[in-house]
Amino acid sequence: MKKEMPLTLPQLKTIWGKDWDFFVEKIVPNCLCHTCNEVVTIVDFKTTVNDLNDVILRGKCAVCSDPVNRYTETGENEEYVKRIKKVLKGMKK
Template structure:
């Protein structure tokens, strides 16, 4: 059983949670680092992000659509394995009452 609940993040919450380096990684993944199973290649024009989640392992899950074919795509950014991010995510969970 998971320790934490999955939390849907709005854009403001995502910006609070990520530091500048993590935001740069997020932007790279949205623009160039997501594979589209429909196009059978990377999303060459990026992803239209529909939803972001902080999952039960404190990773960020991005859900959206490929800007080329409009197919659904998703991508995890595995931040939960880093102690500093996990601590920040826990403080965030506590601040919104979702610990």
């Protein structure tokens, strides 16, 4: 079973660090909605991180409100992984 940990907004900001603008400008508005069959903005999303250190967004399509997911491959970036581990460690305290 895949394990996922929920992330708060401050934790998410910590993970993306100086790439936060990239996250807001390039990830959030670039989610595929299967209902609209278009690239849309994800709204009302919650984020989790899985056991591969990939951050996953789950929310709604800004156009039709159907569920939209966005998978980010943060687990492939050493800097992100370092910060994810730090954030997760802090949660266990």
